[in-house]
Amino acid sequence: MAQPAVAAPDLTARFPDLVTPDTRKGYSGYIVKPEGLLEFARALRDEYGYDYLSSLTGVDYLPEGQMEVVYHAYKITGGPPLVFKVQVPREDPVVPSVTSIWPGANFQEREAWDLLGIRFEGHPNLKRILLWEGFWGHPLRKDWREPYYEGEHKPFKNRTAGPHFWHEDHTPFGKNVDYPPGFDPYAWDPETADEVLYQSVIQRTRKPRQEELHSEQVVVNLGPQHPSTHGVFRMIATLDGETVVALEPVMGYLHRNHEKIGERNTWIMNIPYTDRLDYITAMSNNFGYVLAVEKLMGLEPPERAQYLRVIMAELTRVMNHLWAIGFLLNDLGAFFTPALYALEERELILDVFEAASGSRMMNNYMRFGGVVRDIPEDAWDMLVKLVTDRLPRKIDELDRFLTHNELVRSRCMGVGVLTPEQAIAFSTAGPVLRASGVPYDVRRAEPYGIYDRFDFDVAVRYHGDVYDRYLIRLDEARQSLRILQQAIRDIPERGAPLLAGKPQYQVRVPAGEAYGRVEGPKGELGFYVVSTGKTNPWRYHVRAPSFINLTALEAMSIGNKVADLVIILGSIDIVLGEVDR
């Protein structure tokens, strides 16, 4: 690969008392003692240059009675990850928070607390994030069961043999609900959760009262039902006059338990679920997941399949960026007309997807070791015309209409600035990171698939404002077209095999862990999977770029006017399916 092999630093020699190598079969990296975590992490960042914490998640090893927190740190200059883990007992697990070293851990630690019940000591704001305050239990723990619980893994008996039944008939309320013993609903005050939320925001920003000029801060709630929030997303902003002084994103309104369901599914059943993560970019999601599992299985897809994957992923990127630009303009007040232009092209790309996969949006196209079928010939012709002729024209057209538009410029320039240091610290990824002047693209930094064969530039812009985040999407769409043009030129002849091995319904994946990541249109999309050698994953975690990019939302918004909040959010380009999973 293009990357020069960097010798991993020998950390066990440096920290003999704190660090041991992870010797479990199929695992890699280091195990760090919790008391030494902060020291270790600080050394990693400051001395070894691992300044980008990509993913942080927890795993519940029920049989061993352990909770494990897994960290994936990267160098922003590229190269493979450094994986390290902290193990704590399952009962009341406490781990020091690394937010002081990598602020990007903020939301991820809150998620691990919410879903797994791991307490992070020293976290500035350890509240639930996807569920609400007061929810009963931590659902990703292996011994936590939902009201509709049926069995540890699929396919369930009900579906294969025996009389079929409705889940509803097997729960006491005929609904998907359950309550703790002794709970008294009359004593419950539903307002507490919101009260806690507002108080925490107010507390954070309370400033000493100024005597001469009597002014007060207001707390404003935006969402979750709001015309501009790209789905059910909520922000709580504290305003001083019209200026934002603090902001807290509130999410979870679309928390669909992707990971819990994913751990019951067989490996292959998860592919269609990944479509529904970021439902605008189903193809790249497929790509990330199969990549992670292929790492475990040691599969290498055949040539034509590799090319088809790249073609699909890059088309997705073009489509996503068109969409993002259209809806950014929506947020700016140019209601729906620019979006119509973008959506028109999107429909044409969707036609290609539909011809290849059978569905417009939920493609379920890739498989472990390849893709499921070829693009039909007429769709291929459509694709070639699109890529060589129509899309370049249309992107230029958008550029011509929007880039020098006075309104776009005056509303976007200098708004929502994110400095490069902040962008790295907050673990942002994708266009948000690159618009701040950090040329980090997974396709270059750690090439996967066949991306090392293509000639393309990593688009970078340097101001880190909304305008640059708009421009970079145009740049990236153009680069994607370059890749596409090379791919349709070089792809092997039709008829070549598309799948390594033969198609299987039930794959067995060797025990171990793997982290597969791709440069999705929204940023680095990672899948952390742990296999115990069974037919379903033990742990299935998604590093969702939209979710982590939101960590930077507060930093971008502070000091801006409340009217600009909406476009700042629009410029991050989030999709709630991925934020909340």
Place this chain on the structure above:
Amino acid sequence: MKRPNGDELQKPGYEIPDELKGSVVVTTLNRLYNWGRRNSVWPMMFGLACCAIEMIATAASRYDLARFGMEVMRPSPRQSDVMIVSGTVTKRMAPLIVRLYNQMPMPKYVIAMGACASGGGPFKEGYNVVSGVDKLIPVDVYIPGCPPTPEALLFGLMKLQQKIEKQSFKEVYTKPDYIPEPVLGPDLMDPRDYPKIREYTQKKLQELQEQAAQAAQG
């Protein structure tokens, strides 16, 4: 309702003065009213999940919802006629959906778009998912699909138009207007279920205590 044909309309059974011929329409109030209503069904601009993307695509150029008089998406529930529940209904969102429904003026309609809104869909077993929006609010049209294609959504909307056409003034205003909002406790709670919930949790507590007592003895 039987549609009168053209001939009947020309010969209503009484004399029409010459100067009015060709310029007067005789109809029932119901039909006139429904004709107006069914051609200006304003949906609420309210997207929940993946299905919302197809809803937007339906409103965009290729499928053009405007042909049905429905392109006026209103962000405020107070100005909308139909709520297209386009996506997974989560427990966390449930109180808000009911609140939005309550805020809509009569007559109001609900379309459950997609598998999730109709019955939980692929995420049905999830701990934070409500198995279908009809567990919360009454639904008029269910559209299958995951996601339903824009054509399917259009078909569903046309079905709604047919339904509107058949309604009479009276029945339009007799649906229950207000639904108590569910409450987020340790799990989603319907205020109407409180007695049942208490009974259930007390029983569970008792069982636990009995088990503990037995364990202590044995």
